[in-house]
Amino acid sequence: MMKTVAINSSLTVIGGGVSGVCAALSAARAGIQTILVHNRPVLGGNSSSEIRVWMRGATGAGNIFSEEMGVLGFLKMRNLYENPEFNVIFWDEILLDAVLGEKNIRLFLNTNVEQVVCGGGRICQVEGVQQASEIRYIFRSSYFIDATGDGMIGAEAGVPYRIGDLPYTPENQQKTAELLSCSILYFIKDSKKPVKFAAPQYAYDMDYVETLINKGGRIISEKQTGSDCWWFEYGGLCNTITEIQEIGLELKKLVLGVWNYIKNSGKYPEAETRTLEWIGSIPGKRESRRMMTEYELTMEDILKQRRFEDGAFYGGWYMDFHPAGGLNSEEESCVQIPVNVYTLPLRCLFSRSIPNLFFAGRNIGTRQEAFASARIMNTCALSGQAAAALAAECMKETCSPAELEEGQIEEIVQNLLREDMFIPGKRNADPLDLGQKASVSASSEYKLRAEPSDRTMRLTEESFVVVPFSREGAVKILLEAEADTKLEIELYEADLPNRLCPGARVSQQAVPVSKGENWAEISFSGMKPGKFGLIYIKENEILSLRLNRIRNPGILCGRKNSSDYKDPCVEWEDETLYAVSNLSDGYARPYGGVHIWCSQNEEKPWVLLEWERPVRFEEVRLYLDPDLSMEIPSSCAGRWDEKHKFTIRKGMPPQLVKGFSIEYYRDGSWMHFSTVKENYQRMAVVKRETAVEAEKVRITVEETWGDLRAQIYQVRIY
Structure with missing residues (x-):
């Protein structure tokens, strides 16, 4: 006999994919x-491990310094630390x-929400049955997050939505939309020994x-294995919700038919x-469904990199x-148009x-062409x-999201930045961050150094060099030529470089x-300060780029069609490039x-x-370098x-800080605050149960994962 259990909470998240997991973790950490x-x-x-699609995002599409962080x-x-072989079984466990480690989360697996109850224009509760336990749960909350993928909660509650790019109405529900397949x-x-394969009769x-x-x-x-098989596609001309069983069976017929062909056609010894x-x-x-939200992201927003006042996360x-025809189509299996990093607003949510x-x-709210980019799992997370x-902000203000005012939206943005969300163009302006109010000094500051190695990168295909630009001048790159020749380049500028979509063109130079070995000087004339310069180098089979012995942060090179980046040997005079003042400039990662x-x-x-006067604090946050490219x-x-x-x-990033200690100065003496010996996180958070009072704070880097230098983007103190 079915048992009914009612559970109350402040927030219910429906859907435990990566977007739902990140939503639940973020809410729980905010005390909800x-x-x-x-x-x-x-x-x-x-x-x-049930589906096994690997997660990718902005960096996988050529954007440099763009790996998604935050809760994800x-x-x-x-x-990376616990599962360096990237075994999908262990990803489940991560x-x-x-x-399970968050005390503010109650988890209900195998529970299919099938009813949404509304009253007074709001959702009052959602109801679902847990498989095998014979329990029907009623989840009552003040707020709900629909992370179901199919937008089931929104659809049941009456929120308008699109199938393809058509708004769903009773009149057009019979029209066949062209969707991305499954x-x-x-x-x-x-x-290592012969293995037979007998295909099932249905294949x-x-x-x-x-x-x-x-x-x-x-x-x-x-x-081919794993995500190499992404093009085993079917269902784009079906209803990907109501016909999902038929789609799954058709895919099994196709996939096992393909494997039978590989094993038994005699063409693949x-x-x-x-x-x-x-x-x-x-x-x-x-x-499947996409909700018609307060704002729907468009392709033009992406291509023009539109910035929104309520910008809250990013894609790339x-x-x-x-x-839509999948394997049955005569068209190219996919067409990929590279884009620069772009912002998505809260109004899409x-x-x-x-x-x-x-x-x-x-x-979330996107038009179909924009969805082709925003659907990727890292962006969803x-x-x-x-x-x-x-x-969280709506709970605090007891209001709806549409009622939030400019200052409240800015508070959301600052909260996201604090939790290591990158929002293009937004910088730390948190009034509670004591680190912003401190004067900062350091034991030393690294100056960019050219230390030629014995390694080179041959310019046998189109290549590039990325250099941050802060003032007028020229950059020199070390080359080796087999004969007299010309280095032909095109110079582009961007807030964040992309090897496939380089930004605004500045100049063309020869x-x-x-x-022999030469320093080639490339003029940055015409570039705007506060941008990255991307130097596209045309193919030249008798030229090689000399590589550096050490990594200079923010400077790298590679081939246009490869994500294997290297360290070029460059000369670029900028005394402030790695200055300690960067710790309090508001940015916690590269941007301009x-x-x-x-x-x-x-x-x-x-x-x-x-500080000029003693401050009280209980928490220190370090934003470190995990190699964001x-x-x-x-x-x-x-x-x-x-x-x-x-x-x-191949292992942990060598520049990431592994061990550090924090001391605070009070009444003429240095006192111990905390020591961390095995950090593997990009954002290292150290918090004490009771606040301390201090005139100074000193952070000493005891160890990295391999680099001999310490590297920190930002320090926040609360």
């Missing part, structure tokens, strides 16, 4: 009693452990499979020893279009029609953190280069400049914060196709 309801046995949605960054850095992936392994035969493959870039390989290690049973869904993945409901994930911050303090090579470098995936198969343009990390 939160319920997280998920209809599957594991958290993570498409990134979980906390999860990713823990994954998420579960983080949720996928089922498989993982393979080499058994498509080899003759039919042969009509589908090797067109539109759909090239079969016996080595290396497949003899390979076998399926895992195959998905749940389709990874790309698109390609506008990534797939044909709510509709005034239901004032106590927020949206997170792929169901950031939307969850932003939705929780919006809900620099003579003599045979490096914004980092870097010490010289020395034993135990330190920074000192001093390298992706940190949720999971990764044993191999991946080069088309992904993915470079895997």
Whole structure:
């Protein structure tokens, strides 16, 4: 007999994919009693071990210094530390452990919410049944976050929505919208001995499979595994909600038919020893409903990098279009248009029609062309953190999101920045941050150094160099030429560089280069200070770029079509590039400049914060360098196709601070505040139960993960 249990909380988050997890964690850390309801046995949605799509975002689409942090960054850095092989099984556990570790979260797995009860224009409660327990739960809250992906809560509550780019109405519900299809992936392994495969009778035969493959870039390989199989697509011409079972079965027919073709067609001899290690049973869904929110992000917003007063998070993945016909289509399997990092506003997260409901994930308010970029999981995760911050402010002010005033929106922005959300163009202006009010000094300041190594990068394809620009002048790069030639470059400027979408063009230059080793001078004339310069270098088979022995923060080079970045040997005179004053300039990561303090090579470098009068504080936050130009995936198969343009990390970033101590000065003596010995987070937070009073605070870096210098973006004190 079904038992009914009613549970009250301040906030209920429905959906335990990465957007829902980040929303719940963010709300719980803000002190909000939160319920997280998920209809599957594991958290993570498409990134979980049930579906196994790896998480990607702005950095994976060519944006430099753009890896997503915040609550997602906390999860990713823990994954990098505890799960360096990026095993998807352990990613499940990273998420579960983080949720169970928050005292303000109550988790309900295997619980499918199927009813939404409204009254007085608001949601009063949602109701769902937990599989196998025979319990019907009633969740009553002041506010709700719909992170279901399909926007089920919003749709049931009467919030208008789109299917494709059409507003859903009874009149057009029969029209076939063209959507992004669903996928089922498989993982393979080499058994080192012959393995037979007998296809199930329902799988498509080899003759039919042969009509589908090797067109539109759909090239079969016996080595493809994991997310290499993203193009196993179907369902874009179906209803991806009501017909999801049929879509899943059709995908199984297709996928097992493809594997049968690989194993038994005789065209892939290396497949003899390979076998399926895992195959998905749940389709990874790309698109269904999108809610018609207060503002819907457009393609023009993305391409023009529009800045919003209520900008709260960001995206940067390609506008990534797939044909609705999936494997049955004659079109290219995907068309990816690179974009620069762009901002999404809070207004994409709510509709005034239901004032106590927020949206997170792929169901937020975007037009379909913008959705092609904003749907990517890293961006969805950031939307969850932003939705929780919006809900927290509405709770504090006891108002609806549409009623928030300018100052309250700014408070949300500052709260997000404090929790390590990057919002393009926004800087720290938190009135509670004592670090902003201190004078800052350091044991030393690193000056950019050219230390040529014996390694080079041949310019056999289009390449680039990134340099931060703060004043008029010229940068020199060290080259090696096999004969007299010319270095042909195009100079671009951007707030954040993108190797595929370089920004605004400044100039075109041709620099003579003599045979042998040469310093080539590139003029930055015409560039605006406070920008990054991206130097595009045209292919030249007799030229090589000399690489540096040490990393200069904010300066890197690479090839246009590769994410494997290197350290160029450059000369650029800027005495303030790594100055300690960067710690309090308001930026906690690169944007229009490096914004980092870097010490010289020395034993135990330190920074000192001093106030004119004693201050009371209980918390110190350090914003560190995890190498924001390298992706940190949720999971990764044993191999991946080069088309992904993915470079895997090999251990913890050497420049990340590992161990540090904090002291405070009071009544003529230095006192111990805290010591951290095994930090692996980008944002290191140290908090004491009781506040202390101090005239000075000294932070000493005891150890990094490999670099001999200390590097810190920002210090906050509360």
